[in-house]
Amino acid sequence: MAANSPEGATPRESRSWTLRLRRAIDQHLPMGHLLPDRQPYYVGSWVYVFGVITIAALAWVIVSGVVLSFMGPQWWHDSRLGRFVNSLHFWSVQLFFIFMVLHLWGQYFMAGWRHGRAATWMIGVVIFAVSILTAFTGYLTQQNFDAQFIAINAKDAMNSAGIGAFFNVLNFGQMYGLHVMLLPIGITFLVVAHIVMVRARGVVKPIDAEGARS
Amino acid sequence: MRSMGATQEEYYRGVRMVPYDLVKELALAIAGIGVLAVLVAAILSSPDVAPVTIAAWAQQDPVDLVTTATNELAGSTTSAGYGPPYNSVGAGQSWGPIAPQKWFGVRIPVDSANTFVIQPLQRASFSNTDLGTALSAWQKATPDQQTKWLDAYSKALPNATVKDGTVAVAAGDYGPLPVMMSNLLGVAQAGGLDGLLVINGRFYQTDYTLPLLFMGDGTYLSGLAAQAHLTGSQWGMMNETGSYPGQTWLWLYTMWYQVPPFTSTTGFLGFNSSNADLGIIILMTVLTAALALVPFIPILRDIPRWVPIHRLIWRQYYAPRKGAIRS
Numbered sequence: 001m002a003a004n005s006p007e008g009a010t011p012r013e014s015r016s017w018t019l020r021l022r023r024a025i026d027q028h029l030p031m032g033h034l035l036p037d038r039q040p041y042y043v044g045s046w047v048y049v050f051g052v053i054t055i056a057a058l059a060w061v062i063v064s065g066v067v068l069s070f071m072g073p074q075w076w077h078d079s080r081l082g083r084f085v086n087s088l089h090f091w092s093v094q095l096f097f098i099f100m101v102l103h104l105w106g107q108y109f110m111a112g113w114r115h116g117r118a119a120t121w122m123i124g125v126v127i128f129a130v131s132i133l134t135a136f137t138g139y140l141t142q143q144n145f146d147a148q149f150i151a152i153n154a155k156d157a158m159n160s161a162g163i164g165a166f167f168n169v170l171n172f173g174q175m176y177g178l179h180v181m182l183l184p185i186g187i188t189f190l191v192v193a194h195i196v197m198v199r200a201r202g203v204v205k206p207i208d209a210e211g212a213r214s
Numbered sequence: 215m216r217s218m219g220a221t222q223e224e225y226y227r228g229v230r231m232v233p234y235d236l237v238k239e240l241a242l243a244i245a246g247i248g249v250l251a252v253l254v255a256a257i258l259s260s261p262d263v264a265p266v267t268i269a270a271w272a273q274q275d276p277v278d279l280v281t282t283a284t285n286e287l288a289g290s291t292t293s294a295g296y297g298p299p300y301n302s303v304g305a306g307q308s309w310g311p312i313a314p315q316k317w318f319g320v321r322i323p324v325d326s327a328n329t330f331v332i333q334p335l336q337r338a339s340f341s342n343t344d345l346g347t348a349l350s351a352w353q354k355a356t357p358d359q360q361t362k363w364l365d366a367y368s369k370a371l372p373n374a375t376v377k378d379g380t381v382a383v384a385a386g387d388y389g390p391l392p393v394m395m396s397n398l399l400g401v402a403q404a405g406g407l408d409g410l411l412v413i414n415g416r417f418y419q420t421d422y423t424l425p426l427l428f429m430g431d432g433t434y435l436s437g438l439a440a441q442a443h444l445t446g447s448q449w450g451m452m453n454e455t456g457s458y459p460g461q462t463w464l465w466l467y468t469m470w471y472q473v474p475p476f477t478s479t480t481g482f483l484g485f486n487s488s489n490a491d492l493g494i495i496i497l498m499t500v501l502t503a504a505l506a507l508v509p510f511i512p513i514l515r516d517i518p519r520w521v522p523i524h525r526l527i528w529r530q531y532y533a534p535r536k537g538a539i540r541s
Contacts, residue, residue: 033222035236035237036234036236037233037234037235037236038231038232038233038234039231039232039234040226040229040230040231040232041229041230041231041232041530041531042229042528042530042531043232043234044530045526045527045528045529047527049239049243052239052240052243053243053246053247055240055243056240056243056244056246056247056248057247057251059244059247060244060247060248060251076262077262083259083260083262084255084256084259086260086262087254087255087256087258087259087260088251088252088255089260090255090260090458091251091254091255091258091260092247092251094459095247095250095251097462097463101463106527108508108518109518109521109523109524109527110518110524110527110528111515111518111519111524113508113509113515114509115225118509118510121506121508121509122506122507122509125502125505125506126506129502132461132463132464135461135463136461136464139454139461142262143265144261144262144263144264144265145263145264145265145266145438145442145455146261146263146444146454146455147265148265148266148426148429148435149435149436149438149439149442149444149450150444150451151422151426152426152427152429152430152435152436153439153444153445153446153450153451154451156491157491157494157495159296159298159299159306159315159491160306160307160314160315160489160491160492160495161314161315161491161492161495161496162314162315162317162318163314164299164315164322165298165299165318165319165321165322166318166321168299168322168421168423170421170422170423170426170427171420171421171422171423172420172421172422173420173421174420174421176420200222201222201225202222202225202226205225205229206524206528206531206532207518207519207524207528208519209531
């Protein structure tokens, strides 16, 4: 083994954070797991596709959202192209939620948390919750009648829980910043973590599969 | 990766593996969803009903605007008696000792009478002698006198008539109120109040807390919302204007607003219609936490084993045993 390989590292090199991170990635998420070209034969249901379709819809949500945020919040109200891009954003969000819920129910009835995958399930639920919050801030920042009344209606729930003291749904600037910046970053980070955990462990075995505890 | 003490290779040992193209699947999904989203967007568009301005409110329903402004002075509107985070007049919602609305205090101070009526009139009184005199009379009057004027004017407003955009009430002792309200209405109809309520001493504005609270105190905006099926009792949090799907993912949250104890005045376990918002937030927090913790909750985690949906999903595994796992 070469002297500068991870296995042959000197004591000083073994304390290197960079080397430790690289070794952890090599050990826990080799490229063969991250981008597999083979799957167990029982991975044949459409249920398995719901997660990928959810990610695809998220990609369109992000692309259309980037265009809307680049052009500014007024653009889509006054431009036919802007209205179309907003509609693309709107329907991508609807598709994102439809397939995320299908993915969630699919994973529930497959008990996808088995064999050390509980954290993957829990992060998925957090993604669902953060997505609802992100969509909510999107509805609040439409700058139309819906946004007005949703804000007036929703403030009571937020205020009752004390959240309204910090998360003011009547403050367009705060909601806009959260919607186009912080919450999408949060969702993207969580989705990447979710995918990495799925790829690192692989798909779960069927319930009651021989040799597999549930 | 270790799972149940085994690497992924060990976990799948003995399982027949078949070719799979993850990147192709993702690319096809992105293309397919893109085509679908573009088609639906082009055919169905998206909702965009113009927002309501205070000017439109003043023009379309001047009596409601004047009534709301009068109630702001009297301290009888929703925002005037709201409590935290706007003021300390009301206590806010609580459930036993749990009162987060009170805990965090007044962080967005709103003095409804001054903010929505007196301060805009003070700005509008510049070079308006009649209004300046009326404001001075109002502010010099004793609270008892102000209350008498407000009571008399409030009783006259339901029978008010509108002529050429102005509100007229039967003759009575209303003090300076008719002059004040006539000017406030005029400023509002011209669009001035829309601007005066977002003014904050800086040039750029992004906070619409004040105009939204003021419009929320009236009945004009909520009347339009009721026509569009947006109010809370109409499953409004998940609806939107037109025939668009809205936030359907809020169906469970919205549902609780339609059922006891959250619709009841007597309630159950301390939850009732007066603290429904807090009760439903607590309930949804518990349910969301339960969903996240399903892997650790007996019965909930066992249902998938009892319900044979998994046998449809893995029918290749369960039906022909020729490819069974040999681990």
